[in-house]
Every structure is written in structure tokens, then in C-alpha cells.
Amino acid sequence: AQSVTQLDSHVSVSEGTPVLLRCNYSSSYSPSLFWYVQHPNKGLQLLLKYTSAATLVKGINGFEAEFKKSETSFHLTKPSAHMSDAAEYFCVVSDQYSGYALNFGKGTSLLVTP
Amino acid sequence: SAVISQKPSRDICQRGTSLTIQCQVDSQVTMMFWYRQQPGQSLTLIATANQGSEATYESGFVIDKFPISRPNLTFSTLTVSNMSPEDSSIYLCSVEAGESSGANVLTFGAGSRLTVL
Numbered sequence: 001a002q003s004v005t006q007l008d009s010h011v012s013v014s015e016g017t018p019v020l021l022r023c024n025y026s027s028s029y030s031p032s033l034f035w036y037v038q039h040p041n042k043g044l045q046l047l048l049k050y051t052s053a054a055t056l057v058k059g060i061n062g063f064e065a066e067f068k069k070s071e072t073s074f075h076l077t078k079p080s081a082h083m084s085d086a087a088e089y090f091c092v093v094s095d096q097y098s099g100y101a102l103n104f105g106k107g108t109s110l111l112v113t114p
Numbered sequence: 115s116a117v118i119s120q121k122p123s124r125d126i127c128q129r130g131t132s133l134t135i136q137c138q139v140d141s142q143v144t145m146m147f148w149y150r151q152q153p154g155q156s157l158t159l160i161a162t163a164n165q166g167s168e169a170t171y172e173s174g175f176v177i178d179k180f181p182i183s184r185p186n187l188t189f190s191t192l193t194v195s196n197m198s199p200e201d202s203s204i205y206l207c208s209v210e211a212g213e214s215s216g217a218n219v220l221t222f223g224a225g226s227r228l229t230v231l
Contacts, residue, residue, distance in 0.1 A: 032218050043118065043206070044157075044222035051216060090156065094218045101172070102220065104156040 002027040004091045006105035014113050019063075019078040021108045023091035026072065033074045034092040034102070035065055044090070050074065061085070086112045115211040116141050118223035126229045127197050134193045135226045137207030142187035144210070147220065148180070151204040160205075163190050197230045204228075 007022040025031055035047040048059025055067040065076045074091060091105040117140040127133050137146065148160040161169040161182055169182040183191045194201050204225040211219040 034219070036222075041123075041224065043224040044208075044220075046211065046215070046219055046221075049216060049219060051218075101159055101162075102157075102218065104158075106156045 002029075002031065002093050002095055002103050004033075004093045004103060004105040006089075006091050006108050008108050009106065010109045010111065012111040012113060013081045015083055016080050019076070019081045019085065019110065021076040021089050021091075021110065023074045023076065023105060024072050025074060025091070025093045027093055027095050029095040029097060032094045033065075033067060034094075035059065035063070035074075035076050036090045036092060036104075038088040038090065038107075040087070047076070047089075081110075081112045083112050083114070086110055115215055115221045116143060116209050118207055118209060118221060120207050120223040120226050122226055123224065124227040124229075126231060128231055129198055131197055132193055132195045133197065133228060134191050135205050135207070137190045137192070137223060139188045139209055144187070146184065146190045147208045148182065148190075148192045149206040149208060149222075151206060151225070153202065157206065160192070194228065197228070199230045202228055202230045 003026045005024045033050040036044040037047050038044050047063050048057045050057045050067045058064045063078045088107045090107050092102045094102050119138045121136045146163045149157045151157045159172050160175045161171045163169045163182050163184040165184045165187050181193045204227045206225045207223040208220040211221045
């Protein structure tokens with residue numbers, strides 16, 4: 001079985017400060033991990049993915065995530081938040097047996113204040 | 115990657131009625147996926163729809179409640195039947211993002227937000 005836990009349902013940061021969105025996963029097999037972002041009234045957009053290559057993954061819009069097997073974590077970070085980063089972020093896991101049956105976390109709502 | 119159009123984008127429905135959501139993709143895809151996002155919750159896979167075969171439903175979802183059509187490689191519909199307020203959710207269509215995006219990567223439509231009174 002596989003699952004993800006997003007440790008914070010809401011995160012609030014000031015514009016220009018670092019962003020940290022936390023995600024822990026559980027998987028019986030080598031996982032593939034993703035972060036998706038959902039802006040209001042828009043479809044989900046892939047930010048980045050980890051699929052057993054480099055453990056530090058760089059995505060779009062300055063986001064990156066580090067796969068830490070020892071900690072079963074895949075936290076999403078960004079050095080400096082922008083107002084346009086305000087959105088819902090989902091950590092997602094799959095493995096070679098689940099294929100496209102992605103397992104989504106409950107989401108973290110990121111608020112960016114001026 | 116593929117571009118997905120969903121209709122309707124939102125609707126308000128009466129209890130006991132049914133609503134059909136349409137998903138149109140700008141390219142041919144083998145598999146199409148239907149997800150549900152209940153208020154304040156994460157996304158849950160309802161079913162996988164392959165062209166020319168019956169949809170495969172996940173645990174907790176049945177064909178009588180969520181019939182799916184997949185008449186060709188660019189189109190699918192999901193019907194929410196005999197709706198109750200518990201069916202109020204965002205329903206999202208998704209497809210494989212394409213080989214260049216890598217394995218298990220999906221592209222999502224903007225979703226259809228249903229409110230059942």
C-alpha cells in the first residue's frame with residue numbers, strides 16, 4: 001500500500017521569504033513522487049517529479065524538492081515566495097504497481113502575504 | 115502535453131437528478147481518468163476509461179452510480195446519477211501527459227464543480 005501525508009493543511013508566508021511544504025510518504029516499492037499545484041478555478045499542474053534519478057528535483061517556477069529515503073520525505077521548497085505562488089499544493093505518490101492510480105495527499109493551502 | 119476541456123465548469127443540481135460531464139482532449143490518448151475532489155479533501159480516482167472497453171472502477175465506486183462512456187480516443191463522459199448532496203464535489207478528467215513528461219505523469223482538466231441541493 002502507498003500513501004502520502006501532507007503535514008500542514010495551511011501555510012502562510014510573507015512575499016520574498018522561503019516556502020516549505022512538507023510531505024511524508026509510505027510505499028512498499030520504489031515510489032514515484034510528484035508535486036502538483038492547483039490555482040483557483042484551474043486544472044492541476046505538475047510542478048516536479050521524482051522517479052529514482054537525482055534525489056534533488058528542480059521544477060517549474062523556482063520550486064524544488066528533495067527525496068530523502070531515510071526520512072521517507074519529499075518536502076517542497078522555494079527560496080523566495082511570490083504572490084502568484086498562492087495556491088493549493090498536492091503531494092502525490094505512485095509506484096510501479098499502481099501505475100497511473102496516483103495517491104494524492106490532502107493538500108496544503110499556501111497563502112502569500114504582501 | 116495534452117490540453118483538456120471539461121464541460122460544464124460548474125453546475126447546481128437538484129437531488130435525484132443526473133448530470134453528465136464531458137471531457138475533450140486535443141490529442142488521442144489511450145487512457146482517461148476520472149477523479150473526484152470532495153470539499154476540503156484530496157483527489158480520489160473514480161475510474162479509468164479505455165477506448166473500446168468497460169471502464170475500470172476503483173473500490174467504493176460503481177458503474178450504476180458513475181457510468182462512463184469512452185466512444186473514441188479523444189472524448190469521455192462521466193455521469194453522476196441520482197445525485198445527493200454528498201455528491202457535491204469537483205470532478206476532474208485527466209490523461210497521460212505524454213512520453214516527454216515521463217511515466218505516471220497526468221495532465222488534468224480544470225474540473226467540473228457540482229453542487230447538489
